[in-house]
Amino acid sequence: MSYVTVKDIAKVAGVSVNTVSRALNGKPDINEETKKKVLEAAKKLGYISNRSALSLKRQKSYIVGVVIEDNANPFWAEVLKGVESTAKAYGYHVILANTARNYETEAEGIKMLIERRVDGLLISPVQEKYDDILNLKKYEIPFAIMGRHVEGLDAPMVYDDGIRGGSIATEYLIKQGCKEIAFIGAQPYNTASSERCQGYKKALQKNGMSVKDDLIKTGGIEIEGGYNSVMDLVANHTEFDGIFVYNDLMALGVIKALKELKIKIPEEVKVIGYDDISYSSFICPSLTTMRMKKFEIGEIAFKMLFDSNEQNKDEVVLHSDLVIRESA
Amino acid sequence: MSYVTVKDIAKVAGVSVNTVSRALNGKPDINEETKKKVLEAAKKLGYISNRSALSLKRQKSYIVGVVIEDNANPFWAEVLKGVESTAKAYGYHVILANTARNYETEAEGIKMLIERRVDGLLISPVQEKYDDILNLKKYEIPFAIMGRHVEGLDAPMVYDDGIRGGSIATEYLIKQGCKEIAFIGAQPYNTASSERCQGYKKALQKNGMSVKDDLIKTGGIEIEGGYNSVMDLVANHTEFDGIFVYNDLMALGVIKALKELKIKIPEEVKVIGYDDISYSSFICPSLTTMRMKKFEIGEIAFKMLFDSNEQNKDEVVLHSDLVIRESA
DNA sequence: CTCCTAATCGATACCGGTATCGATACCGAA
DNA sequence: TTCGGTATCGATACCGGTATCGATTAGGAG
16 A cells, blocks of 8 residues: 555545645635545545655755764763654654764764755764864754854854853862862863863862863763773872763763772762763762753754744853762 | 755756766766766765655655654663664664653654655554554554564564563572562563563462562552652562562662662662663662663664565564672 | 626646656667 | 667656646625
């Protein structure tokens, strides 16, 4: 059985395809009885409209592309959920493209999404290069940046204030008595990571503490990256009694490493993360962290692109709150 | 700037649209020089093909719909990742539809995906009703069932052997000396949960232990469901020294409840979960569980629908392995 | 009765590709 | 020279909708 078309309905109802269209879409210029007749025929035949044809005609796909590093990363999973949920409410569908933190994959993914003629893109860029994203401006394809603060793109952007958050996190460690605080971050080109590092430095300076380069480890990725960074610090005999970690995922690795090294948390070393992913309260010790509004990032990013009431907003900066648990 | 079409290329290259199509798609019946000329024009103009038009013409969208309860649930996030990754390799895109374990949402989501003329659907059904899925058979839309074992649908299916896994998990608790083992599960119509419960009963009987109804709690959902079920058991003064929980997410709630009740794990009560979500090794105590092949479920489901080499397989049953950690 | 207007509806172009089929030109063979 | 075959290419229909515009009809006003 193939799909029923408006032509089939037209034949059964004894009207033109145009009249069918009018009936199905609740348009004017149609008699009530004719409308009823058409709708009955459509129902009887089991008509389901074809969005490909509609997209072609309307030059609008009602699809939004979401480009993130990994949908299985709990942070991005929440953001994606925020997008999916909001998109659904607005009659949009979401096509997912994972980049695996790889620029080529990102560029390839975006190109495929343009072929789909997505109405817009919500992107958390890999940040190695921006060529593919700048390309979007050439084609005048609407897009928004999620979860990263990027200068000079002239696009809607929703992100967390990492300098503020990093500062709050670090100050908390200082107030808890930490004297030698390390920062464990992601790749240097990751602006979210580098901003949190700036906040970290700012807090140290404000409290009269010196910024030491050998206490700053960047370049790690996810759990393993956090683990390796701690091992690095220890291998270099660097003293530390507090660690501010770029995000909770890396903090998992940090905690794993400290446990293996029999270093007691929080007695010997205090650890604070960032994001507050769902499982931070269940790990051992439960993780003190900065609670970010993940679902909202996805929701707001979508609305900045597609909700006419929100489109005048070029930049939305969110604030994270300190959540105190056992690790610090 | 609007999109470049084949017509534009044709004009610039001085050929017909048909010749353009031949050049772009590497088809025969075209002179090498003409082809070169066309490709150059296409490149110069920045042509990007339009998949909506292609879908309409080819009656094939190269889109697969993924219908799951929640992409932020770590189990389903991994499955989704498996689908996305495999789909990408096959030139497909994924549209996500979360059901939130609600039948109406599932039915609505599936209908929208049909409007997109997806080439197939990968579904983890809510299982309250199957009307919407049976509808797919009427329309002859290919679909596969992921992660659930459902009789009578006559569709490809990939799932974990819950009776086997449930049995292994329960037997492990028995071997560890548990005498009163509780089962905490999900909704009764969830076949994955009920099969694991069957395995639980099977293991009890095999070891000469009686199945006690007041030790079986079903109906819970995610973390909160696990938490509530433990509180229920305790409120009813039911004695237990071991708990087999339907999945790791609910196990998180179980552990939370036991901790609050100052019940020591594993000394007083041993807990075993199912799935082995990424964070099970980080929680406190780390969770003994059954490792399920999550990514593979997504991968296999996709291939069963779209890879001609795999399409003769109607059913793939995966086996989970016991992962021993601290909780049991 | 004629004219005007509103209500209703159909014919058709169009969106951007692909596929079918026919047209043309050129070649070598008879 | 004529013919058939092959290589190359274009005209056009088509996919399934929507939108524009024109046609038809009926009813009321003059």
